[in-house]
Amino acid sequence: MLHHDDMPGETPPRYGCLECHEDAELAVADRLHPAASDRYRAHLRSCSDCRRMNQLLEAVYRGPDPAASGVAPLRLTSRDREFAAILRRVPGERPLPWYHRALHTAGVVTLATTAAALAVALVVRPGDPVLEDAPLAGISAALTRANDQDTAASSDDEPASVAPHQAQVDYGRVIAGRGYLSARGDGPPVLTDTFTVGTRFSVEPTRPAEQGQSLQVGLLGRILANFEPGTEIEWTQASPGALDLTLERGHIAVRYERQAGDPVLNIHTPSALVRVVGTVFTVEVDAEGSTNVAVLRGKVEVLNPEDQAFVADVQAGYRFELARATYADVGRNDVRVAMPLSDEMPSSGEVVSGAALSAADGTIPTSWVVPGLPAAAPLRRLENILAHPAPPQRSPADRAQTDRRAPRRYTGLLTARSSTARADDGEALIDKLVRDTHEARREAGRAALERCKNLYQSAQTRYLSARCLTRFLHEHGDDDDLVEGHLLVGILRMDFANDYPAATLAFERFLERAPTHPEAELARYRLWLAGIEDGDINAAIDRGREYLRRYPNGKYAGKILQRFPKLVSEL
Amino acid sequence: MTGAVQVFDELVAPAASPEPAHVDYLSAEEQILLAQARAGNARALRHFYDTHQTQVRSHLYRLLGPDSEIDDLVQTIFARAFAALATFKGGSTLSTWLYRITTNTTHNLLRHRFRRNRVKAAFQWWVGGRGPQSSHADVRDEATRLLQHLAPDLREVFVFYHYEGLTLQEISQILDKPLSTIGDRLTRARKRLLELVAAT
Numbered sequence: 001m002l003h004h005d006d007m008p009g010e011t012p013p014r015y016g017c018l019e020c021h022e023d024a025e026l027a028v029a030d031r032l033h034p035a036a037s038d039r040y041r042a043h044l045r046s047c048s049d050c051r052r053m054n055q056l057l058e059a060v061y062r063g064p065d066p067a068a069s070g071v072a073p074l075r076l077t078s079r080d081r082e083f084a085a086i087l088r089r090v091p092g093e094r095p096l097p098w099y100h101r102a103l104h105t106a107g108v109v110t111l112a113t114t115a116a117a118l119a120v121a122l123v124v125r126p127g128d129p130v131l132e133d134a135p136l137a138g139i140s141a142a143l144t145r146a147n148d149q150d151t152a153a154s155s156d157d158e159p160a161s162v163a164p165h166q167a168q169v170d171y172g173r174v175i176a177g178r179g180y181l182s183a184r185g186d187g188p189p190v191l192t193d194t195f196t197v198g199t200r201f202s203v204e205p206t207r208p209a210e211q212g213q214s215l216q217v218g219l220l221g222r223i224l225a226n227f228e229p230g231t232e233i234e235w236t237q238a239s240p241g242a243l244d245l246t247l248e249r250g251h252i253a254v255r256y257e258r259q260a261g262d263p264v265l266n267i268h269t270p271s272a273l274v275r276v277v278g279t280v281f282t283v284e285v286d287a288e289g290s291t292n293v294a295v296l297r298g299k300v301e302v303l304n305p306e307d308q309a310f311v312a313d314v315q316a317g318y319r320f321e322l323a324r325a326t327y328a329d330v331g332r333n334d335v336r337v338a339m340p341l342s343d344e345m346p347s348s349g350e351v352v353s354g355a356a357l358s359a360a361d362g363t364i365p366t367s368w369v370v371p372g373l374p375a376a377a378p379l380r381r382l383e384n385i386l387a388h389p390a391p392p393q394r395s396p397a398d399r400a401q402t403d404r405r406a407p408r409r410y411t412g413l414l415t416a417r418s419s420t421a422r423a424d425d426g427e428a429l430i431d432k433l434v435r436d437t438h439e440a441r442r443e444a445g446r447a448a449l450e451r452c453k454n455l456y457q458s459a460q461t462r463y464l465s466a467r468c469l470t471r472f473l474h475e476h477g478d479d480d481d482l483v484e485g486h487l488l489v490g491i492l493r494m495d496f497a498n499d500y501p502a503a504t505l506a507f508e509r510f511l512e513r514a515p516t517h518p519e520a521e522l523a524r525y526r527l528w529l530a531g532i533e534d535g536d537i538n539a540a541i542d543r544g545r546e547y548l549r550r551y552p553n554g555k556y557a558g559k560i561l562q563r564f565p566k567l568v569s570e571l
Numbered sequence: 572m573t574g575a576v577q578v579f580d581e582l583v584a585p586a587a588s589p590e591p592a593h594v595d596y597l598s599a600e601e602q603i604l605l606a607q608a609r610a611g612n613a614r615a616l617r618h619f620y621d622t623h624q625t626q627v628r629s630h631l632y633r634l635l636g637p638d639s640e641i642d643d644l645v646q647t648i649f650a651r652a653f654a655a656l657a658t659f660k661g662g663s664t665l666s667t668w669l670y671r672i673t674t675n676t677t678h679n680l681l682r683h684r685f686r687r688n689r690v691k692a693a694f695q696w697w698v699g700g701r702g703p704q705s706s707h708a709d710v711r712d713e714a715t716r717l718l719q720h721l722a723p724d725l726r727e728v729f730v731f732y733h734y735e736g737l738t739l740q741e742i743s744q745i746l747d748k749p750l751s752t753i754g755d756r757l758t759r760a761r762k763r764l765l766e767l768v769a770a771t
Contacts, residue, residue, distance in 0.1 A: 021769055025761055056768045059714035063633055063734040074624070082646060083620050087613075089650040259614070 015039045020050045028057050075310075077275060077301065080264065084241075169238045169263070170196055171563065172219040173529075175495040176340075177459030179203040179215035179227065184234065194559060197238045203250065205230035213459050216340055219243065221533030222262060222498055226253040226340045242266060251284040253338035257498055272311065272322050273303040280341060280368060281314070282334045290323035294334035296368040317369035329371040332385040335364060339382065340463045342368075343496040361467040445476035449485060456488060466492040486510035487523050494526065500534035521547075525556040532567070541567055596664045605665070609656050620649055623669055630673055633734045634681070634726065636715040648676050663744055670735075670745045674727060681723035688719065717767045725760035732757055 020043045026032040027040050044051045074082065174181070174193040181190035184198035195217075203215045215227040219235070220243060227233060231250025237243065246268045256265055256276055265276040267283050272291040274283055279298025285291055293302055295314045302312045302320060314320045319328045342365050364370060364380040373385055452472055455465035469489045476482045490506030493499045507527045511520060524547045531540030544560045544567070551557060597605065607615035627648055631641045652672050659668055718726060731742045739757070743750045 021765070024768075025765055053768055053771075055710050056713055056717070056771060057765070059710045060717055060764055060768065061733055062714075063730070064636060064711070064715055074628075079621065079624065082624070082642070083617055086620065086646050086649045086653065087616075089646055090653050 015043055017043075017047060017050055020044070020047070021053070024050075024054060024057055028054070028061050075301070076299070077264070169220060169240060169243070170566070172196075172199070172217055172235065173495075175216040175218050175224070176462045177203075177215035177227075178213040184236075192559070195235070197235055200234040201227055201231065203227045203229050203231045214337075214340070216459060216462075216495075218495060218498070218533070220263070221500070221535070222257045222259070223265065224255045224341050224496065224498060226337060228252065228337055236268070239263065244268060247283055247285050249285045249287075249289070251282065251333075251337055253280070253282040253334075253341055255280045255338070255341035268305055271305070273305040273308060275301040275303055279316075280338060282337050284334075288323065290321070292319060292321050294319035294330040296330060296335065296338055296370065297365075317371050330369075332382060335368070335370055335385055336382055338368075339364075340460075340496070343463050343466055343492075362464060441476075442479060442482070445472070445479055445482045448472045448476060449482055452485070452488065456492075463492070463496045466496065480513060483510055483514045483517065484519060486513070487517075487519055487526075490523070490530075491526060494530050494533070498533075500530045503530045504534075521551050521554050521556070524550065525554075525560070528560060532563070537567055596667075597661055601665055602661075605656070605659070605661070608653075616653060619652075619665075623666065624649070626666055627669060627673055630670065630730070630735060631677065634677060634730050636719060640680075644676060644680075648673050651676065667741060667745055670731070670737075671747075674745060678723060678727070681726065684719075685723055713771065717764065717771070720767055721760060721763060725756050725763060728753055728756040729760040729764070 020040060023032055023036055023040050027037060032040060044054055172195050174195070180202040181195055182188065182200050182202075183190065184200060187198075190199055201215060201217070204213075214229060215231075217225050217227070219225065220238075223243070225245075228251040231252055232248040233250065233252060234246045234248075235244075236246050241263050242265075243263045244266045248270070252267075254265070254267075254276065256279060258265075258276075258279075267274040267276065269283065269285050269291040270289050271285075272293075274281075274291070274293055279295060279300055281293060281295040281298070281300050283291065283293050291302075293300055293314050295316050295318060297316050299316065300314045301310065302314060302322065303309060304311055311322070312320050312325070314327075317330060319330045319334060320326075321328070339362070342363070362381065363377055364373065364382070366375070366377070366380070370380075370385055373380055448468075449472055452465050452468040455461045455468055466489065469485050469492065472482075473485050473489060477485065486506045487510045490503045490510065493506060494503035504527060507523045507530065510517070510523050511527070514520065517523075524543065528540055528543040528547055531537070531543050541564075544564060547554065547560055548557060604615050604618055608619050624645065628641060628645050631638070631644055635641065635644075648669070652669060655672070663671075718729075721729065727746065728742055731737045731745065732739070737745070739750055739753050743753045746753065
């Protein structure tokens with residue numbers, strides 16, 4: 001070690017390496033007296049060893065930087081995997097030592113006998129809250145469920161904390177629109193509105209001078225997808241951990257209200273793997289086979305399909321073009337494709353009655369990020385989206401909105417008033433007027449219902465009919481002849497908002513008021529379906545039994561029987 | 572918020588009645604989260620994990636340095652935390668409680684590695700003498716290496732105080748040791764580190 005104690009004029013003669021070492025800790029912690037600090041710094045300038053020591057000590061006190069080392073933060077999918085692994089490990093923690101296990105084995109018979117005797121003596125009731133409130137009972141049950149389901153999953157690295165029931169995972173439904181559904185590998189066509197894994201969807205391309213029809217499907221009870229004309233897509237895999245779609249060409253929009261434990265949605269395209277953990281987005285495979293991903297809410301990861309290496313994160317409001325690896329703002333066409341998914345379920349706790357339900361009316365939801373679009377709800381329309389590479393199109397939804405006339409209510413009443421009522425006395429005249437009024441109101445109700453049904457008929461405007469029906473129920477909901485509105489509202493809340501509690505409420509209200517209605521069978525079937533898609537398997541089984549009891553040879557009996565064994569067996 | 576508080580009231584009412592909760596340490600949101608997590612709510616567990624995983628991971632990195640076992644340890648720590656949620660009485664903040672679990676989980680590992688490194692160093696000294704130290708190594712790597720030479724008890728206190736920014740009282744609570752012991756360990760850790768730095 002070099003000594004510089006005797007260097008004239010540089011430092012005070014008594015301040016050498018020994019003093020420097022003594023002061024080093026205080027200097028690094030910035031707690032050294034200013035005068036001493038000056039001497040310390042001056043010594044460092046002249047002594048390389050002490051300088052090195054100072055650097056090292058500073059590094060020790062500064063400590064390692066986890067962020068600079070890539071330790072944190074983890075990506076969302078990695079966190080998903082880790083969380084699932086944690087849940088798998090929980091019951092396995094704290095293994096009993098060998099002597100505890102031996103004692104356990106030896107004493108288990110004695111304990112069981114004692115417990116049985118006590119139980120008989122005390123006549124413990126099954127629903128005793130003391131037994132149910134045991135510490136860890138809830139968490140153990142949840143975690144045991146998660147582990148059971150995870151063991152059953154084919155993919156062992158995905159979240160499975162509250163994984164959906166297998167009966168939910170295996171089946172999907174056609175909600176609206178037209179398309180050709182067939183089994184995998186040019187198999188036979190699917191002729192019902194429910195389909196299973198391995199189904200291939202072909203939506204007929206748009207012909208000139210003809211408006212093509214998109215196809216809307218529901219998967220898992222939480223995924224709503226809109227397939228545009230010209231789309232070729234296949235549902236390739238479904239497990240409690242992952243749900244895979246393979247998009248060969250075309251343009252699709254997906255809304256996925258993912259909850260903890262729900263499977264990750266993977267969309268495979270020829271050039272990318274789009275991994276989704278809960279969002280609203282569109283994926284397009286264009287004519288050149290390149291993939292474009294636009295995200296309206298949430299975040300999507302784009303991965304390399306071969307090695308699943310990370311390619312890009314697409315945030316809400318951005319459109320990522322894989323071929324050019326560039327980001328742009330989402331365009332009008334992307335939003336247009338996603339518009340049938342705009343009837344979002346309100347956050348939990350808001351749904352209290354049918355009157356409080358929100359419904360799609362062609363307004364772009366405020367939760368969707370569309371750059372350049374005003375925040376004011378009346379201005380959040382498709383036509384107000386500024387930049388878009390494709391020529392602007394007038395959507396059928398807009399056309400339907402324009403064509404919609406203001407309801408002509410009570411026209412019958414006016415007619416009645418203008419007509420001459422030949423009555424002998426005033427009372428008869430009043431009776432007639434009341435009768436005419438009721439009839440006119442009923443007519444107006446029928447007309448309003450008809451308008452809503454017309455909106456419901458087209459796949460392009462079906463999601464809009466929820467708003468129409470909500471207004472109809474507000475005005476004519478008390479009329480027993482027009483109770484069908486409740487059924488339609490229930491179907492729409494179920495299909496487009498994935499709002500199963502509201503749908504169940506509507507179906508039950510319909511059945512309560514019109515138990516012998518011709519559509520009561522459909523309502524009971526939908527009630528059963530809503531139970532499954534909401535994950536309430538016990539309720540679904542009860543409703544299924546009720547349906548089969550009432551309609552043993554019913555139209556939907558086959559579908560219910562098809563899924564009944566799985567429902568019961570997995571309880 | 573009112574709804575959430577009601578939910579919390581319903582969930583914690585039976586457990587809270589015999590012994591009042593330590594509301595000083597936990598915010599209202601944390602109490603709700605804790606009650607739901609205890610009830611096995613997967614969302615609450617996930618939120619708990621999301622909130623604290625960075626803290627646990629970073630602390631492990633600072634304590635152990637770059638290590639392939641960090642991910643495994645994070646899983647172990649959270650698994651233990653989830654299993655012990657029902658026994659957490661609210662006598663400290665959630666992060667302090669997690670630090671305690673982390674320390675209990677890593678302490679034996681630290682001791683084992685510390686002993687192994689001493690034996691290894693002694694063996695190397697005997698075989699080849701004191702070879703060239705990592706004088707050319709990056710200062711940051713060298714600092715991490717020096718920290719590994721600190722005894723586990725001292726290292727824990729040093730990391731908590733200087734890297735995590737905890738007070739002596741908090742460290743005392745985490746390690747369940749008297750305040751004077753913590754102060755003494757911190758002084759010894761600093762002294763030992765200075766010796767190690769001066770010796771390089």
